[in-house]
Amino acid sequence: MTDLFTRDQINSNIVGTTQTEILTNLANWATDLGIAKDADQLVKDYQAREQESTTGFGNGIAIPHAKSNNIEHAAILFARGTTDVEWAALDDKPVNVWISLLVPDNQADTHLKLLAKLSRQLIHQDFIQLLKTGTADEVYARITEIIS
Amino acid sequence: MAVKKIVAVTNCPAGIAHTYMVAEAISEKAKSLGYEAHVETQGASGVEDRLTPEQIKEADYVILALGKGMTDEDKARFNGKKVVELPVSDALKHIETLFDDIDDKAHVFETSGVKLGADQAAVKEGVMSYLMAGVSGALPFVIGGGLMLAIGSLMVQFGMANTALDAAKNIQPSLAWVVSQIGTLGFTFMIPIMGAYIAMAIGDKPAFAPAFIATYLANSPDLLGTETGAGFLGAIILGLSVGYFVKYFKKIRLGKNFQSVLGYLIIPFVTLLVFGLLTYYLIGPFSGWLMQALLTFLQNIPTSMKVIGGFVVGCMLAFDMGGPVNKAAWFFGFSLLSSHVYIWYGIVGVVTLMPPMAAAIACWIRPKLFTQQERAAAPSAMVVGMTVATEPAIPYALAAPVPMIAANVLSGGIAGALSILFNIERTAPGIGIFDPLLGLIHPWYAYYPVLAVGLILNVVFIIWFKSAWVKHEEKKQAQKAA
Numbered sequence: 001m002t003d004l005f006t007r008d009q010i011n012s013n014i015v016g017t018t019q020t021e022i023l024t025n026l027a028n029w030a031t032d033l034g035i036a037k038d039a040d041q042l043v044k045d046y047q048a049r050e051q052e053s054t055t056g057f058g059n060g061i062a063i064p065h066a067k068s069n070n071i072e073h074a075a076i077l078f079a080r081g082t083t084d085v086e087w088a089a090l091d092d093k094p095v096n097v098w099i100s101l102l103v104p105d106n107q108a109d110t111h112l113k114l115l116a117k118l119s120r121q122l123i124h125q126d127f128i129q130l131l132k133t134g135t136a137d138e139v140y141a142r143i144t145e146i147i148s
Numbered sequence: 149m150a151v152k153k154i155v156a157v158t159n160c161p162a163g164i165a166h167t168y169m170v171a172e173a174i175s176e177k178a179k180s181l182g183y184e185a186h187v188e189t190q191g192a193s194g195v196e197d198r199l200t201p202e203q204i205k206e207a208d209y210v211i212l213a214l215g216k217g218m219t220d221e222d223k224a225r226f227n228g229k230k231v232v233e234l235p236v237s238d239a240l241k242h243i244e245t246l247f248d249d250i251d252d253k254a255h256v257f258e259t260s261g262v263k264l265g266a267d268q269a270a271v272k273e274g275v276m277s278y279l280m281a282g283v284s285g286a287l288p289f290v291i292g293g294g295l296m297l298a299i300g301s302l303m304v305q306f307g308m309a310n311t312a313l314d315a316a317k318n319i320q321p322s323l324a325w326v327v328s329q330i331g332t333l334g335f336t337f338m339i340p341i342m343g344a345y346i347a348m349a350i351g352d353k354p355a356f357a358p359a360f361i362a363t364y365l366a367n368s369p370d371l372l373g374t375e376t377g378a379g380f381l382g383a384i385i386l387g388l389s390v391g392y393f394v395k396y397f398k399k400i401r402l403g404k405n406f407q408s409v410l411g412y413l414i415i416p417f418v419t420l421l422v423f424g425l426l427t428y429y430l431i432g433p434f435s436g437w438l439m440q441a442l443l444t445f446l447q448n449i450p451t452s453m454k455v456i457g458g459f460v461v462g463c464m465l466a467f468d469m470g471g472p473v474n475k476a477a478w479f480f481g482f483s484l485l486s487s488h489v490y491i492w493y494g495i496v497g498v499v500t501l502m503p504p505m506a507a508a509i510a511c512w513i514r515p516k517l518f519t520q521q522e523r524a525a526a527p528s529a530m531v532v533g534m535t536v537a538t539e540p541a542i543p544y545a546l547a548a549p550v551p552m553i554a555a556n557v558l559s560g561g562i563a564g565a566l567s568i569l570f571n572i573e574r575t576a577p578g579i580g581i582f583d584p585l586l587g588l589i590h591p592w593y594a595y596y597p598v599l600a601v602g603l604i605l606n607v608v609f610i611i612w613f614k615s616a617w618v619k620h621e622e623k624k625q626a627q628k629a630a
Binding site: 055058066089109112115116119121122 | 160162163164165166167168169170172173176189191192193194196235236237241243411412430612
């Protein structure tokens with residue numbers, strides 16, 4: 001897929017020790033890449049979603065996501081941090097891997113279906129292990145494979 | 149022990165991630181336990197893997213992992229099933245233990261009794277279910293609008309002013325007028341909403357807007373320059389054709405660059421262009437003409453045959469319970485009011501109350517002839533039927549069209565003839581059975597006996613015809629089994 005997931009949408013060294021810092025960094029990054037229009041708005045959308053229920057689904061991984069007209073095009077961001085961050089996750093464990101799904105409001109089916117495929121993988125242990133310990137190349141190859 | 153069968157529905161606020169994670173988790177977990185599972189996802193790209201009635205019927209358990217709730221209407225399909233409902237995040241968290249002691253977690257789900265019954269189990273697949281989707285969309289408009297109209301006319305009956313807004317003369321409208329106008333809007337929009345819901349049931353969201361606009365157009369005589377709007381006829385014709393048009397339109401593949409704009413731009417625009425123009429030049433005038441033809445036919449019944457005319461109008465009013473035939477007859481009676489002829493509208497005052505009231509009474513006298521849902525809907529059918537609308541009779545008729553419609557039409561015809569015979573007049577729309585008290589129907593001493601006779605006949609016919617029908621169906625089933 002064109003720009004759903006590219007190499008520069010992987011960051012194995014995201015900085016931040018709190019949820020807000022991580023979300024802000026993700027939002028700035030998305031804005032720099034031209035995925036989101038307004039970083040502040042994206043942080044708000046992320047936080048609103050976290051308030052509704054946590055996106056930390058366990059295993060040290062969280063999937064902060066947003067769907068709004070602030071998003072220019074559908075995209076996946078993958079980030080890994082050096083420090084553990086408290087995320088109020090379902091298993092109460094801190095998080096250090098993030099997959100962020102960003103979708104414009106009127107997104108067409110094709111992209112949504114690909115993101116759905118990716119989401120479905122998130123419950124599989126082998127995929128989770130890869131996200132946690134795989135190299136950037138391995139993660140890129142695997143995600144690209146899933147969404148192609 | 150037989151393999152456990154599970155059906156599940158998942159959704160979440162954004163419809164991007166959890167819907168699918170939980171769907172996958174449930175499928176995988178069920179697979180690992182050797183269960184058979186079907187999971188419907190209600191995500192951002194719409195409903196996928198929609199559960200079929202057979203899957204639901206065969207399922208031992210229903211799991212609803214919901215992040216954005218579920219409408220009563222959607223949930224109604226799980227009536228009578230063992231349902232486990234939980235937040236989508238809990239489902240993810242407790243997936244490993246989700247199926248443990250599932251019998252304790254599940255409770256048998258029953259739909260609430262205050263259903264108007266548009267989503268009855270009687271409605272199965274196919275065109276009928278699309279039409280019922282239209283009816284269920286339109287009903288709140290009819291009921292809400294009808295009650296507002298009734299309140300408006302009640303206010304006027306009690307002596308409040310009915311002054312229309314006249315901006316040119318700087319005349320402020322009275323409250324009664326405002327209330328009636330709001331009610332009228334309910335009736336105005338119920339037809340485009342019906343068309344839009346029918347279309348959406350077939351072609352999903354992209355079909356909604358074009359069908360709404362096209363049906364609105366078809367029902368606007370002032371825009372079309374026709375005598376009457378297309379009414380229900382137009383909603384059905386346009387709803388079905390737009391729905392199927394979009395359904396097949398969606399199959400077109402435009403390549404990656406254009407595919408993304410297909411759903412929200414190209415389909416609605418092209419569909420509206422095609423059906424808007426078709427409606428203006430063809431469908432609108434045609435269905436308007438059809439309505440007009442019906443009206444002309446009715447008006448040409450010679451006065452010497454009034455009683456037979458009353459029978460015909462009564463039959464028509466009872467035939468499709470708020471549908472085009474009913475509306476044509478209603479319009480016939482109503483339009484004569486302006487010529488100070490009130491007897492034809494008097495038939496409306498008698499006959500339109502009968503089908504829902506009779507169905508409800510029959511439910512109480514012979515509960516065995518009706519499904520649990522039909523019985524549960526009886527009180528609301530009674531109340532709504534005696535005051536506002538004939539529509540609550542529709543689900544009863546759909547469950548067993550031949551005996552119910554035959555009973556309604558026959559007794560409606562007889563009541564119509566009696567109504568003419570006793571010169572019952574109705575001067576304005578009101579709130580059904582209370583109209584004589586409001587002075588809208590007179591003479592009251594003729595109205596109530598005629599209504600009573602009509603109702604008794606209607607109930608007797610329903611019980612008689614439906615018993616025979618049920619027996620016949622049972623025999624058919626037995627033959628099939630043998």
